[in-house]
Amino acid sequence: MIEFGIKSSKSSLTSIGIKQVKEAHWNLSPSELTEAALQNMEGVLSETGALMCDTGRFTGRSPKDRYIVKDNLTAENVWWGDINIPISTESFDRLHAKMLGFLADKKVYVRDAFAGADKTHRIKLRVVNTEAWHSLFCYNMFIRPEEYQLKSFEPNFTIINCPAFEADPETDGTRQPNFAIINLTKRIILIGGTGYSGEMKKGIFSVLNYLLPINDQVFPMHCSANIGKEDRDTAIFFGLSGTGKTTLSADPNRLLIGDDEHGWTDQNVFNFEGGCYAKTIGLTEENEPEIYRAIKFGAILENTRFIENDRKVDFDNTSVTENTRVSYPLHHIPNALSPSIGGIPKNIFFLTCDAFGVIPPIQKLSTSQAMYHFISGYTSKVAGTEDGITEPVPVFSACFGAPFMPLHPAKYAELLGQKLEANDTNVWLVNTGWTNGPYGVGSRIKLKYTRAMITAALNGVLSNVGYRTHSLFGSEIPTTCPGVPSEILSPRETWKNDEAFYKKANELVLKFQRNFDKYRDQSDDSILKGEPQQNLKF
Structure with a gap:
């Protein structure tokens, strides 16, 4: 040898x-x-020096x-x-x-x-x-x-x-x-x-x-994490594909701990990895400058293709797959934290893209609600994303990463609950999806509003505003937020039709409940009391 x-x-x-x-x-x-x-x-090498490889059949x-x-x-x-x-x-x-x-x-x-x-x-x-x-x-x-x-x-x-x-x-x-x-x-x-x-x-x-x-x-998490440059407050972002996890955790005013896999101990939050594995479909320097600039010598592009007669990557090319990716070490990102360890999180954000248009753009969850929504891992697919989808389809992935969780989801939720109670950590459910009605009727919540709400939560501004209780989810909705029109904060008000709103909201709640049936037998009351309930007033 x-x-x-x-x-x-x-x-x-x-x-x-x-x-x-x-x-x-x-x-x-x-x-x-x-x-x-x-x-x-x-x-082969791209014009930036990144190695471009194919993964074959898979x-x-x-x-x-x-x-x-x-x-x-x-x-x-x-x-x-x-x-x-x-x-x-x-x-x-x-x-x-x-x-x-x-x-x-x-x-x-x-x-x-x-x-x-x-x-x-x-x-x-x-x-x-x-x-x-x-x-x-x-x-x-x-x-x-x-x-x-x-x-x-x-x-x-x-x-x-x-x-x-x-x-x-x-x-x-x-x-x-x-x-x-x-x-x-x-x-x-x-x-x-x-x-x-x-x-x-x-x-x-x-x-x-x-x-x-x-x-x-140690509580393992399929999430991104960042930390404030000045006050060193750690924030965690959970979310399935299309919810904005990568976009919203990339903040020029904060340092990146990691973009995908972390553990939460009694003392810290730490990255499992030494790099990033990002999707590149539709990638532009304008929208994702850090990822775009990280694609240089040492990075690996997977299943991408060049612009014809050039060595420049065509990030819109899906001829091999839509799951084109790049891997690169964390030090390719200028604002990456090294070593990639932050403190106990002050705020956790569950990101969902609700195509039904009934989940508020931000709401504060109790510990029980956080455990329930963590197990649920909800977002939605919309028409046009896959063949045969003609209306919004709810998607549930336990712990926001079901394929990688060997234990029962309730085990992870119980660990989350213990961490939240011990550290008085805030949990926010953030909807980056639709308002004014469901997909096809309403409009996508503006990114600038979502960023404003997350900034207000991180800065503690939302600790000093009024709240009202959601009639189905039981969570707390802030009545005001700097930079966000007050009516945006209440999806029911944006619909202008209470009967239509409650019909759609009850439909979604029922889907939550039916999805949770598979976890119910191993979930105790501390989790189950966070379950949303139908409101049959209409």
Whole structure:
């Protein structure tokens, strides 16, 4: 075996069961990995120096092919079902052995990294890739050890990622040839049959979402987080795609802690990652200047295309997928906080794009309401976003990240409730969707109004205004907010038709209740009393 790069003096591939490879390239720099990717014909360079690669058949995660090994450790803890799909220890061991044999004559790129900026709660990763650009992705997305740390690095979790290796569904216990399997007992993730790099990132997120609540009572969150430059107040933003999470957490007056995955301890909020993995569809420098300018040497573009006869990226091109992405290290963002650790959050924002037009643009939630809405994870799809959608469709994703949560959602909600009560943290439900009526009738709430409301919450202005109680959600709606017309704050007033408003609002409340039925049996009264109730006055 030929080995290159900075390798631990205390550990090697044999420590993670890999006895033979053709070559092992350890902890190469971005320049070395970019050069290797170009030599291997894995990608090309854009005009800004970013590496452009294709992920092959899979241009996103394959949630139906993501498994967790069901054994003595996980059998009673994991919330098994369509999200957390069980696979046997025997199937895992068989695939693991096959993958080790597959690697025997392959060149591999080994990356040692941390997941978790807080040293008390981080895990040490060793990632073995057969493609150089995947190792560069791991350099970008995980936390990079210092050189002195690499010399004595001993991993406690391993990823083996081989896109060209495929399972045999008939004998290996998988649904298809592609797979991502998490073994929490052996602390190994196996990924095969897919070139989509996000499987590695989200695999480790799932691992932390299992380990941290059980072992450390740390609350894991699928959210962005920032902190004030002056008063150092931390804010957290939860939200599904299309709600404005990236846009609203990017604030020139605040430092970015991270854009996707965090943990909340008794002392701080810390980023799990060392980089950002942002969507690029429709990207412009005017609308997203920080992301646009981060696409330079060291960044990786996925499934994008050039403008014809040019090396300039056409960010409107969806010929491969709408899920075009870029990964880059946090230091590509000028206002990123380093290390990426903030204090206890003063404010949390649940972002929703309500196409029914009945949720107020901002409302303050009690602890019970916050726990309920956290489990619900509501937003909506609108007509035109997918074939067959002709009217608004509610979307619920538990904990604003259901595909990555191995435990029952109520477990995470209970942790949230404990954190809120212990720290007197404000929780705001912010609607970035419609007002004056539903989608097709009303209009989208102006971004400047949403920004004004979030600024007022962050600055404490909303602590000194009057409130009225929402008749269905039971939450508190501010009666005034600087920079926002008072009538905007009450969706019922903007509709000008009480009967139509309450009909649509009751319809949405019923959808909340029916969605929550799947969680009801494991949710106690502290959560259930936050459930919205229908108002049948009309």
